[in-house]
Amino acid sequence: MKKLTFFVFVVCGVLIFLIYAKKINVPNKTDKRTAAKATEVTVSNKDKVEKVRIEIDPGHGGVDTGAQITADGTVTYEKTLNLKLSLYLKTELEKYQGVTVSMTRKTDKNISLKKRVEKAKKDQADALISIHHNAKGSIVNAKDGAYVLVASGNEKENLAQEEEQLGANILNRISELGLKNRGLLRRLSENRNTYRNGRLCDYYAIVKGGINEDMIAIIIEHGYMDNIDEFQSYFSSDEKIQEMAEKDAQGIADYFHLLKDSHKAARATIKKNIKITTVKDPKGKDNTYQTRSYQLSVNQ
Template identity: 30%
Template sequence: MARRRRIRWDRVGLVFGPVLLLILILCFSCNGSSHKGKNPASEISAAEPSSMDIVEQTLPTATDPQEGTQLADPAVNTKKELVVVIDAGHGGKDAGALNDPNTPTRLEKDDVLRLSLAVQKAFEKYPNIRVIMTRETDVFVELKDRCTIANEANADFFISIHRNSALTGDGVEIWVNNDAGGDNSMDKLLATYIMELLEDVGIAQNRGIKSGYRNSSSNEQSNNYYVNRNTNMPSCLIEMGFMTSAVDNQNFDNHLEEYAEAIATAVVELVTDRNLFTVETVQ
């Protein structure tokens, strides 16, 4: 009995082993494809071309014989102006984060407006870069209107300036949309250039280039900063230090002009390094 049963199991193994393996392979590939199909990031990129795609589409490609002659003169370089949107977060009835929740003496909306206006000024020495501000005074602007301003202007970059609302911590972090792509995506390059130049000025710490939205690890489309998700061009959101950090506040006040200069220079260096645009400088 025992011997017969053992032989039967061997046969079962021989017959069903490969079948089981095949089923496992099929299940694995099914799971893989259905996961990809449900991945919101891939749906976003399929429905709406990423900002990187838009930049790339404006460049002639070597495979297009009709545009081959323009290769030495990239289309982006023939643009008359580069359009940069500077988005000062919050404003008006929306104070943003406070330095002290009980007795606030400092409001995020004021700090980010000061820095944003300084960035606007820092761009003035580049006559073919046009800066669009989503606000220049202490007014409330809806998030969707900030995005509409940038999208309707067909802006090349969108830089949102905020300060961190977390109650503890210090340093600077920069957020990009979670479907921004790899390190060479324009969103991440923009954030990286800005961070490097801010570090050169001096910040409490580099907290990194982060994807998505604070405390979120999922790829869900909703787990992004609204302005990163709803602008069509490379964008990032700078958390310019913590409102509750004395060292960040001191840095912010002492280095405001230099930080503004760093943000403007980052854009100029990025488009220059990538041969996307020839920036003119006022002599």
């Protein structure tokens, strides 16, 4: 009888322990991996993003005029064009639900590149988008078309891939106006500076700053100011600049799956092949080129 009582006591104790263990649900290594994977899916599912913070950075400003062109007797500075397009872009983005837009500058003043990144970080931006216009130089053999400058992936490769995806969406939209899609451009440090992992840093301070701050940070080069035909076609009037800003906004909205009203928009998935240029020296002698296919989700 004593043996039977002891056996019942042991069985009851085991049952109580199992019930308690189930309640506290102590995770094992497999649980941790599953939980991490679920978190990644939630974060990457742009349909679940309810609020997005965008920091627009009008490039140059103040004594830093950027590129320039004289057309019909009037000098236009890049800094002015960048600011005008940025203000239009802010207005266009604010037409979408759940979007908060901040700017690194709203007037003609010079701000250091470091402070631009710091401002975006302070504003908790999901993306820092720097607005520029190009001019012919030595790093690439081009005199027209649009580029988006992104991180190399030498540090935080996943973040760099998100920049590529955003850039591909924007290029897809602005090319609808007829502007040539020159693709994505990476540029590596020319003074051998490295990230903490020992790999070469990105050259552009905005892009490098974004990587250091765990934030998407890209630069859009909206065609060449010193190409008179391109300038006249896309930047010579407020109406044309506003149209370009609208395409920028559409590309950003495509990436973040933003909507203008409460009705779910029809969405198409398209495949785009985008050229990627990697610049390794200021003369562009050792550039490498590749083409990558991107799946873009486009609002109809």
